[in-house]
Amino acid sequence: MIRLKNIYKAFGSLEVIKDISLDINYGDVVSIIGPSGAGKSTLLRCINCLEIADQGEMQIGDYHININKMTKSDIQWIRRNTGMVFQGFYLFNNKTVLQNITEGLIVVKKVKKNEAKKKALKMLEQVDLLEKKDCYPSSLSGGQQQRVAIGRALILEPKILLFDEPTSALDPELVNEVLVLIKKLAGQNQTMLIVTHEINFAKNVSDRVCFMDQGTIIEEGPAIEVINNPKNKRTQQFLDALKH
Ligand SMILES: Nc1ncnc2c1ncn2[C@@H]1O[C@H](COP(=O)(O)OP(=O)(O)O)[C@@H](O)[C@H]1O
Ligand SMILES: [Mg+2]
Structure with a gap:
């Protein structure tokens, strides 16, 4: 399990x-x-150590970290074992779709080029972009770029995949293809922590939902309960405001 x-x-x-x-839980x-x-x-x-917290503990599987005593190799371990998908994709624009996917395998995991390519082609099938393998990101739609970014993170087999508003930069008609992919990954038991404003999607795909405000998790519980029947006033206000 992953514990903060x-x-x-x-x-x-x-x-x-x-x-x-x-x-x-995994x-x-x-x-x-x-x-x-x-x-x-x-x-x-x-969680991804892009920012270093001031205090606290993290546990990923059997790996325990006291943030105050974190070493460089702890940070490296965390970065290798967690994946992140950003609102703005951040693909390598001078590399093809296939190269974007193989890059991490070759550079981070030291996988041989041939082997990396084989794995990447499989991954492109999984994110339904095989026919785009030789294209550059600029020729893809936002939804397709985000699916490449998901494939790029996923191929490193992260113990947890973190999503920061993965559909917020997309035109409305492109949101669904990304949500469908995330839902498919959920069905494959990929552990995920997803920050999203897509409340119906959150209800649909999540085991649990946390409502966060002013640096604190104010309410946490089964997705349907928190979204259909929030107990906390601030959660209620937040959800009500989204309906209008
Ligand atoms: N690198 C930073 N330096 C200073 N303040 C920051 C930095 N990153 C975020 N903040 C501040 O921390 C608060 C929370 O930001 P953020 O984590 O981006 O919130 P959210 O993702 O929920 O919108 C905001 O007030 C933001 O301005
Ligand atoms: Mg944010």
């Missing part, structure tokens, strides 16, 4: 993550919803 314990992060005097604890999908500025992106970035 008492995670704390401030930028100067601004406390952005205040004592967050969260357990995610194979589970957990979504985080909440207003802009709540600290959702920062939390994901701390």
